[in-house]
Amino acid sequence: xxxxxxxQNEHQEKFLxxxxxxxxxxxxxxxxxYNDDTARCAEAVKESLLKAGCDHAExxxxxxxxxxxxxxxxxxxxxxxxxxxxxxxQPPDPLGLWLSGPFEPTIRDGKIFARGACDDKGQMFxxxxxxxxxxxxxxxxxxVKFIIEGEEEVGSPxxxxxxxxxxxxxxxxxxxxxxxxxxxxxxxxxxxxxxxxAYMEVEVTGPNRDLxxxxxxxxxxxxxxxxxxxxxxxxxxxxxxxxEGFYDNVTDxxxxxxxxxxxxxxxxxxxxxxxxxxxxxGEKGYTTLERTxxxxxxxxxxxxxxxxxxxxxxxxxxxxxxxxxxxxxxxxNSNEISKLFTAHFNKIAPDYVTVKVTEHHGGEAVVTPTNSxxxxxxxxxxxxTFGKKPIPTRGGGSIPIIAxxxxxxxxxxVLMGFGxxxxxxxxxxxxxxxxxxxKGIETIPYFHKYFxxxxxx
Amino acid sequence: xxxxxxxQNEHQEKFLxxxxxxxxxxxxxxxxxYNDDTARCAEAVKESLLKAGCDHAExxxxxxxxxxxxxxxxxxxxxxxxxxxxxxxQPPDPLGLWLSGPFEPTIRDGKIFARGACDDKGQMFxxxxxxxxxxxxxxxxxxVKFIIEGEEEVGSPxxxxxxxxxxxxxxxxxxxxxxxxxxxxxxxxxxxxxxxxAYMEVEVTGPNRDLxxxxxxxxxxxxxxxxxxxxxxxxxxxxxxxxEGFYDNVTDxxxxxxxxxxxxxxxxxxxxxxxxxxxxxGEKGYTTLERTxxxxxxxxxxxxxxxxxxxxxxxxxxxxxxxxxxxxxxxxNSNEISKLFTAHFNKIAPDYVTVKVTEHHGGEAVVTPTNSxxxxxxxxxxxxTFGKKPIPTRGGGSIPIIAxxxxxxxxxxVLMGFGxxxxxxxxxxxxxxxxxxxKGIETIPYFHKYFxxxxxx
Numbered sequence: 001x002x003x004x005x006x007x008q009n010e011h012q013e014k015f016l017x018x019x020x021x022x023x024x025x026x027x028x029x030x031x032x033x034y035n036d037d038t039a040r041c042a043e044a045v046k047e048s049l050l051k052a053g054c055d056h057a058e059x060x061x062x063x064x065x066x067x068x069x070x071x072x073x074x075x076x077x078x079x080x081x082x083x084x085x086x087x088x089x090q091p092p093d094p095l096g097l098w099l100s101g102p103f104e105p106t107i108r109d110g111k112i113f114a115r116g117a118c119d120d121k122g123q124m125f126x127x128x129x130x131x132x133x134x135x136x137x138x139x140x141x142x143x144v145k146f147i148i149e150g151e152e153e154v155g156s157p158x159x160x161x162x163x164x165x166x167x168x169x170x171x172x173x174x175x176x177x178x179x180x181x182x183x184x185x186x187x188x189x190x191x192x193x194x195x196x197x198a199y200m201e202v203e204v205t206g207p208n209r210d211l212x213x214x215x216x217x218x219x220x221x222x223x224x225x226x227x228x229x230x231x232x233x234x235x236x237x238x239x240x241x242x243x244e245g246f247y248d249n250v251t252d253x254x255x256x257x258x259x260x261x262x263x264x265x266x267x268x269x270x271x272x273x274x275x276x277x278x279x280x281x282g283e284k285g286y287t288t289l290e291r292t293x294x295x296x297x298x299x300x301x302x303x304x305x306x307x308x309x310x311x312x313x314x315x316x317x318x319x320x321x322x323x324x325x326x327x328x329x330x331x332x333n334s335n336e337i338s339k340l341f342t343a344h345f346n347k348i349a350p351d352y353v354t355v356k357v358t359e360h361h362g363g364e365a366v367v368t369p370t371n372s373x374x375x376x377x378x379x380x381x382x383x384x385t386f387g388k389k390p391i392p393t394r395g396g397g398s399i400p401i402i403a404x405x406x407x408x409x410x411x412x413x414v415l416m417g418f419g420x421x422x423x424x425x426x427x428x429x430x431x432x433x434x435x436x437x438x439k440g441i442e443t444i445p446y447f448h449k450y451f452x453x454x455x456x457x
Numbered sequence: 458x459x460x461x462x463x464x465q466n467e468h469q470e471k472f473l474x475x476x477x478x479x480x481x482x483x484x485x486x487x488x489x490x491y492n493d494d495t496a497r498c499a500e501a502v503k504e505s506l507l508k509a510g511c512d513h514a515e516x517x518x519x520x521x522x523x524x525x526x527x528x529x530x531x532x533x534x535x536x537x538x539x540x541x542x543x544x545x546x547q548p549p550d551p552l553g554l555w556l557s558g559p560f561e562p563t564i565r566d567g568k569i570f571a572r573g574a575c576d577d578k579g580q581m582f583x584x585x586x587x588x589x590x591x592x593x594x595x596x597x598x599x600x601v602k603f604i605i606e607g608e609e610e611v612g613s614p615x616x617x618x619x620x621x622x623x624x625x626x627x628x629x630x631x632x633x634x635x636x637x638x639x640x641x642x643x644x645x646x647x648x649x650x651x652x653x654x655a656y657m658e659v660e661v662t663g664p665n666r667d668l669x670x671x672x673x674x675x676x677x678x679x680x681x682x683x684x685x686x687x688x689x690x691x692x693x694x695x696x697x698x699x700x701e702g703f704y705d706n707v708t709d710x711x712x713x714x715x716x717x718x719x720x721x722x723x724x725x726x727x728x729x730x731x732x733x734x735x736x737x738x739g740e741k742g743y744t745t746l747e748r749t750x751x752x753x754x755x756x757x758x759x760x761x762x763x764x765x766x767x768x769x770x771x772x773x774x775x776x777x778x779x780x781x782x783x784x785x786x787x788x789x790n791s792n793e794i795s796k797l798f799t800a801h802f803n804k805i806a807p808d809y810v811t812v813k814v815t816e817h818h819g820g821e822a823v824v825t826p827t828n829s830x831x832x833x834x835x836x837x838x839x840x841x842t843f844g845k846k847p848i849p850t851r852g853g854g855s856i857p858i859i860a861x862x863x864x865x866x867x868x869x870x871v872l873m874g875f876g877x878x879x880x881x882x883x884x885x886x887x888x889x890x891x892x893x894x895x896k897g898i899e900t901i902p903y904f905h906k907y908f909x910x911x912x913x914x
Contacts, residue, residue: 029768030766030767030768030769030770031766031767031768032767090770090771091764091766091768091770093764093766093770094667097666097667153769153770154768154769155769181672195671197671197771199769199771201769205733206732206733206736207732207733207736208732208733209554209732209881209884209885209886210551210554210883210884210885211732211883211884212854212882212883212884213754213756213758213782213784213883214652214654214784214852214853214854214855215638215749215852215853215854215878215882216749216853217749217754217756217782217784217853218739218740218748218749218752218754218756218784218853219737219738219739219745219748219749219853220732220736220737220738220739221736221737221738222756222757224688224757224759224760224779225688225689225691225692225756225757227685228684228685228686228688228689228757228760229685229688229689231681231682231685231686231689232682232685232686232688232689232690233689234682235682274664275663275664275665275666275668275677276662276663276664276665276811278808278809279663279664279677279678279809279810280676280677280678281676281677281678281809282675282676282677283675288676291675291676292672292673292674292675292676295675297670297674297675299670299674299675299679299682299771299773300679300681300682300685300762300763301670301763301764301769301770301771301772301773301774302681302762302763302764302765302770302772302774303681303685303760303761303762303763303765303777304760304761304762304765305757305759305760305761306757306758306759306760306780307548307550307758307759307780308759308760308761308778308780309487309488309548309550310487310488310489311486311487311488311548311611311817312487312610312611312612312656312658312758312780312782312817312818313487313547313548313550313610313758313759313780313883314547314654314656314758314782314855314883315758315759315883315884316756316758317758317759320760321765322681323763323764323765323769323770325670325674325769325771327670327671327674327675351735352735352736352738353736354733360768360769361769395671395672396671396672396673396674396675396676397669397671397672397771398671398771421672424666425669425672426667426668426669426670426770426771426772427666427667427668427669427772428666428667429666
């Protein structure tokens with residue numbers, strides 16, 4: 001593997017510059033204003049895969065943003081690794097808080113600052129550069145296939161149909177994904193579970209038009225006040241979620257599992273310092289690691305209504321809105337939870353208002369096995385480059401597509417992520433440490449090597 | 458007065474066109490982007506007053522938007538009417554709901570649609586055209602002074618100092634204001650009370666930056682959830698306001714006063730139909746007329762936080778904001794209420810968040826006497842042009858400056874407004890009926906005539 005490392009060391013500048021090219025494209029999947037950029041990004045990913053050594057690469061059109069597919073089959077009798085990633089990014093708002101432009105990648109203090117630097121362009125591109133390194137040094141020991149999609153940040157609505165339609169083409173032995181984080185560089189870890197997601201938008205209508213709050217205030221129901229009361233009732237005094245049936249399929253961990261989970265290196269004082277003192281909060285009876293790892297949650301992602309400009313406007317608005325998402329744990333079904341939410345929200349709405357609930361997107365929770373060949377290969381790969389065995393953890397985020405790979409293609413997934421919790425993904429000043437980017441490029445060929453070796457035995 | 462009516466009938470088209478010129482200027486005082494337009498509007502008002510017959514008119518600079526002063530002194534021994542109005546307007550948002558541009562005045566179904574059509578350019582300009590009519594027909598029987606300000610919609614912060622500094626110049630016998638509404642053209646009315654106002658903005662901060670709601674949700678306090686809970690607690694189950702001390706200085710009307718107030722023509726079924734069925738709501742134990750006329754209220758005017766764009770973003774935001782205003786009744790002091798609100802809001806904030814409360818502007822409630830010469834003159838003027846005696850009512854809105862006139866200049870005010878409750882002031886599609894505009898221009902000279910006559914006796 002020394003040749004591979006040598007090649008990587010000699011091409012660090014090139015690897016950074018090529019990533020920067022991708023980061024400059026504002027491929028914001030949620031905002032249709034950027035559709036042309038998103039399409040342009042798919043083309044750029046395809047070109048990069050061909051240059052890295054793929055025999056074949058194509059941009060596959062879907063009902064939404066395109067999916068990039070590529071492959072290099074060196075020997076059909078060898079194992080095949082299907083790498084999944086996404087080239088779309090979250091919206092960069094609020095723009096005012098970025099220290100440098102979200103689409104003007106900049107290195108400060110050894111960190112690459114840009115929207116998508118970590119989630120997921122930076123992590124996805126490590127696999128492209130790892131392939132290039134193995135290809136140029138003749139060290140490739142597995143066949144490789146890539147699916148790089150453009151709708152992960154909006155719930156992957158067109159990936160399911162794509163998998164269904166291409167089952168033969170996508171045959172593989174494992175799905176490899178770098179879209180998660182590690183505890184720290186000193187405590188490398190592998191996520192073995194991800195939460196599911198149900199994302200709802202609610203609209204509460206009071207009067208049929210905006211009214212003068214002096215003339216009508218006090219006599220006509222205010223939708224902001226009513227929405228606030230409804231939101232306030234979604235958690236009880238112990239921060240349990242009050243939606244009927246919400247916890248029906250949630251199984252509590254047993255004592256041994258709880259102890260294992262809570263034995264991961266975690267410093268609550270350091271965690272508290274990341275935000276603002278006294279800001280740590282949550283469901284009664286559970287630790288912070290449990291709250292983010294194994295318990296379902298309900299979070300307000302956005303709220304708006306009435307006059308939100310400069311100064312004062314005395315309006316009693318017609319409508320108020322909120323975006324509300326729930327993270328789900330194994331056995332909770334995102335469609336069922338969406339239905340329970342909708343029924344509950346309609347039920348708690350007083351007669352004074354009408355409500356409309358719409359569903360944005362959802363996905364199912366997953367737990368990945370730690371006794372598989374693939375997990376062991378990842379464990380050995382990380383041990384080879386970090387010098388210590390990674391800790392299995394449960395992540396709080398969601399990659400809805402992981403459950404789909406299993407259902408549609410019958411494939412398990414390994415979540416070998418190199419992000420850090422402080423990478424500000426989905427936030428202003430998203431970053432990815434340069435060292436993590438290169439460490440990922442270094443580790444991935446080891447995964448290929450050990451996966452080939454362990455598959456044989 | 459026949460000559461005056463004749464002059465008005467012959468100049469209807471001119472009167473409309475000149476109003477339209479004013480309505481085309483986006484003099485939005487709350488938004489500093491429009492400062493040049495607001496200044497241009499002041500100049501236009503000054504010019505219109507000179508053309509209408511004033512001997513002197515000037516644009517007086519202030520720390521904010523300018524105040525237009527004008528006068529015509531025909532005989533120092535005659536009574537002097539000080540007419541107050543404002544040339545600034547509310548922001549037009551939400552723009553998408555206007556059927557025609559807010560600053561492109563259009564007549565549809567006999568109604569002038571434009572921001573400021575009723576509040577207050579249309580009503581203020583009636584006085585300019587009434588003066589022109591009296592002047593051209595030599596019917597002027599009182600001296601006239603005008604103060605037309607540009608900051609009414611932002612709480613008139615610079616009018617107090619202007620009145621203080623110009624007490625001699627502003628000497629008069631009565632303040633006449635058209636910035637309120639009547640019950641209907643069939644039930645003309647005069648407002649005899651206005652509520653005061655305290656307008657607050659609150660900022661609730663959870664974590665010190667936006668976080669990923671999957672990674673941190675459930676473990677870090679969400680400022681939208683907390684703000685919602687705080688807002689929800691501001692009214693109890695009877696819709697009483699829960700701020701400590703809020704009602705301390707509120708005196709209930711006695712039975713006779715309540716009966717008089719509730720005997721005004723008011724059709725609750727028709728009122729309900731104005732909005733949406735089941736939308737009428739309010740403080741337990743009070744009628745709709747009492748809720749809007751004599752009871753203090755607390756209304757949410759705006760709320761925002763997190764991601765409010767298209768699609769879905771899984772963010773746990775750092776901050777959430779709301780604009781909250783309270784309408785006050787006589788004896789409640791707006792500074793004191795602002796202080797009580799601030800103390801209460803800080804008190805109910807849980808440790809998980811920090812809050813910042815800022816005050817936008819305030820003003821005091823007023824009750825105007827119905828036994829004065831000026832009120833009687835207004836009553837007779839309306840009777841002369843509408844054919845029936847106006848009903849005294851209590852309005853829910855606020856014109857903070859009215860209390861200031863009494864305090865600084867020792868002057869009482871008559872609120873002779875010609876708007877209608879369905880004029881959509883502060884809302885999209887603000888309108889003013891053409892017939893109300895002309896009826897106002899017709900009625901104002903009668904007020905001058907009767908005020909002169911009754912002042913003599």
